Amino acid sequence: MKSSVDSASGSRDARVADRKEKLECESCVVIGAGVSGCACAAVLASRGVATTLVNSALDVTGMPGYGPVLSHVRPEEARAVVAALDALPMEMRCAWLSGSLLCRPELTEVAGLIVDPRAVSLRVKWVLEQYPQLQLRQALVTAVQADGDGGWIIRSAFDDELRASYVVVAVGLSLGGRLTVGMQTLEGGRYGEVASDELLEVLRGLGVKCEVSSLSVGHTECATFTDLPSGSVAMERLDDARRKTTKRSSAAVSADPWFVWLEAVERWGRESAVWERGVSGEERGPAPLLSYSLERNDYVRPSWALSGSTQNEDCGDGARDAVVLYPAGLATAEWATAERATGNSVDWDMPQEAHRSRPGYEVRAYVVRDVDDEGRVSGLDGIWAVGRVAGASSYVESLASGVRAAAAVAAAAGPTTSCLESE
């Protein structure tokens, strides 16, 4: 919190001078406040590294930008998903999960975590604002240059200037990102957002290898329907899921590939419940979004399967697959597919009363090559890359990469004493 008025001005002057000498005392700037950037910033801040998190528009801080499906939790992926969420600081994990719906695992192939992107954004931003070591700053970063002293200067489109020892590039798909939706090509990594084209040139100028990604990421399609057929599987909130976890013999359970998932879900449910009680009791804590929707009784909704056809080479004979739809948020009439839009988009036999609310789209962008497992960009001391810009292909991978890099940066920054007055 803000240091009180009675810290003598003399000692403050000395500290300010000290800070200038130590170049912000091993601080870090995270460029981009998406999934990986926020995870990274949270871990850094919780380990005491003075961090500034920068985004071109702070209103979308923490918002998962490509659709509400966090993950299909197929049995083989369950462990990875659990590990990624467990690696987050508890409050970040709760921020994600308290804005989520859980799909029960009984329905094979389609269990998963469905997030409400806006709810997650609201909670993640609130959590980030609580860390004393973390500053948020709204800026469109257009340049990074060495300051000649081992550190970095970060500049924005409006000539805002930040200095740091470490830079984490977490700009998602906005580096030279080009988005194709229907017949339109737009700049940007997400629909409607400004691209970071200048930053791409700057990074190349620094010797960072950037190449067009061979992966094209898509935003899921969303549509609204006037009448939904009756659902097949209930979606539940995590604390409801916790209550309903079935009891089975331990042998049966541990042989079940879903065990890891179920156990994690139960644990997270308990944790979220405590966290939510704790924060809503606080003066300025977020009233969980759902409590405002309670009036509408609108947060538990069924998912259901529509028959559709996927156009890809394997289905040459026009075989039809089920397209499963998930609610795209907690207070919305939109439903989303779990399939990413690709060049051959999933073409549904949409019922007559359906309207495409968000067409799926495809993004091609530049990603950073020669990045090690922890996100270090080779050849550049002090620059990391995480998330989609480093090649991650899912929210889960982005979360994991943000956490790994943060741990590495924190280690490099060394033990943190209170070299920076906490504000």
Place this chain on the structure above:
Amino acid sequence: MTMFDRFDVVVAGGGHAGCEAALSAARMGCSVALVTLNIDKIVLMPCNPAVGGVGKGQLTREIDALGGEQGRNTDRAFVQIKMLNTSKGPAVRALRAQTDKRLYEDWMKITLVHTPGLYVIQGEVCGLDVSRETIVGVRLADGRFFGTRAVVLATGTFLEGKVVVGEHTYAAGRVGELPAVGLSASLREMGLELGRFQSATPPRIDGRTIDATKMSEQPGDPDPLGFSHWQKPQTRRQIPCYLTYTTPHTHEVVADHLHLSPIRTGSVSGKGPRYCPSIDRKLINFPEKRRHPVFVEPEGATTCEMYLQGLTTSLPIFVQEMIIRAVPGLENARLIRPGYAVEYDFLLPHQLTHSLEAKAVHGLFAAGQINGTSGYEEAAALGLMAGINAALYVNNQEPFVLRRDQAYIGVLIDDLVTKEIDEPYRMFTSRAEYRLLLRHDNAAERLSPLGHTLGLIDDEQIAEIEQRGRLLAEGEALLATSTVKVGDVTNDILKSLGSSPITESQSAARMLRRPELSLQDIVRMLPEIPRVILENLPPDIADQLAVRVQYDGYIQRQLGDIRRRRATEETHIPEDFDYAGVEGITVEARQKLCRFRPATLGQASRIAGVSPADISLLLIHVHRRRGGNSVRQGREPAVR
């Protein structure tokens, strides 16, 4: 994906105007597509996290009285609310609420989602298809085409938008968001004239880094208050604002860097709002003022960001930080979002009729900042009217127009389509010559019956209003007929209230004319029966009753004024009237009349450059053309 769809109305833009337009048209039975560049930014408040205030609060109240959404939505999302100017006359009393931005957005989305016939669609309207001067459809940039009969343009600051700080600029409708390109060209091709304006927003700081001891706390009203007529206000825990002032030192900092302001460097070509000026503009315009107020306002209950009202600026960021630190209480404030300006195209509103329809293109309506206004309330009011008129147009019905003596909304639209708009238009009470009739307390009385006819107010709601009307009428009758009896008891009470004694019994209504006495004071002095009835009136009705009776003289005078002007006001000028044939009017008047093509003599009289002498001549010619009696019989204004 299916490339074609059909709707009754397409609304381009999901801001404050767009949402009201979509909701009202859908509620009147149309199928509506609300096309927005970003579904996650619907009704975002890019500037002040507040609704209401002097002039604006009256607009929000009227929107609610007609069945629009802004009042209700604000009531669900405010973190502070207060009635302004309670010590001043009733014409300037207005409600103002600080809102939690996220909650405001979420609640509006919930409402949109639950409105049958309303479809929210992410996309960009880039072209309008017109056949024989009538809208037939819209084209989206991704290739989709929507067949439609009516379009409401509510594009806000996105048309060819450019954001600016100091000398730096990039294309955006708001920071980080792509602008709408292509639609402006499409509008020009249709022969419409566009102008360019700019609007700016102040910096946001971390609320935990302010020194509240150097500022004065501004709490909300403890009494339950709300904009909406249709829900009972609840008390709620409120978050305070803080007030501080700039100092001569702050002004020095600004003055030293004025040469870097976009206004001076020319990075901004559009004209900015006079009444919401940046701090640089304030110092240029008011160099003698030693201090300017700065309100530090919360942006929501779930964020530490605070808004610095009074420090709007697009000066370079390092200057912004210096200015902030030079304000008492903000010496250690941490900047989170720099202030910036946005420049955008707007449609010159004289090209619209009073129903907000383009004169040149049938079925094309425009609402909000695209009309050259500034403010969420102005935008919402225009959106509501455009949506209503789009629905009426689709159903081949007569347009819905409000007069200047009926509503602030009437004043707003009449001003926009009649005056040369050379800077962003903001509503003030002083713009309404009949403001004594257009009060916060009588909005429902004036407008809800009209909303009911349109189908936006249901039977239950109108019954409530009629019931209130009856109580008011009874109260008035009681006050007129009950007497305050002369005597020692009465005179003692009067003396204790600082009022002079009476020498003969007087009616309560007459006593209420004394400014030092309130309704409650008078009621104390009445005999039991009327006293008990009046004491049991709901407080808001009691307030309205008091105002009606206290200001009766002035109200009657204004009503007389309106009656006298009715003849001129409503004399209709034919659409194809030939001004060249009117001898004796000035050249300037002729030019202006041809440009604005007013619908009535009343509107003509308000055009700058048209004098009363010109109006007299016009009157003769209009009569002549009509062959005699062209004056429509006026109606008595329905409310006081």
